[in-house]
Amino acid sequence: MGNIETSLNLLLFIGVSGIFLLWVCCDRQDNVRLRLHWKHSAFLCRRCRHIYEAMRPPKSREGVPCPHCGTENTPLHF
Numbered sequence: 001m002g003n004i005e006t007s008l009n010l011l012l013f014i015g016v017s018g019i020f021l022l023w024v025c026c027d028r029q030d031n032v033r034l035r036l037h038w039k040h041s042a043f044l045c046r047r048c049r050h051i052y053e054a055m056r057p058p059k060s061r062e063g064v065p066c067p068h069c070g071t072e073n074t075p076l077h078f
Helices: 002-037
Strands: 039-044 051-056
Antiparallel strands (some): 039 051
């Protein structure tokens, strides 16, 4: 009896560990894909002169609101 219980516990542990490892790998791949699609841009608020960084889609022309005053600003170009 002890041998069967030990084997089942070992199989259960390996199965749960495998599912956890698969979850971690998929989560990392999603984060990498998100970082490749979105990019960080620097912004300077026209109203309060606050410099901040935000993520936006690469070809987006939309403004990003300032975290201090809420004014929408376009990204800085260097």
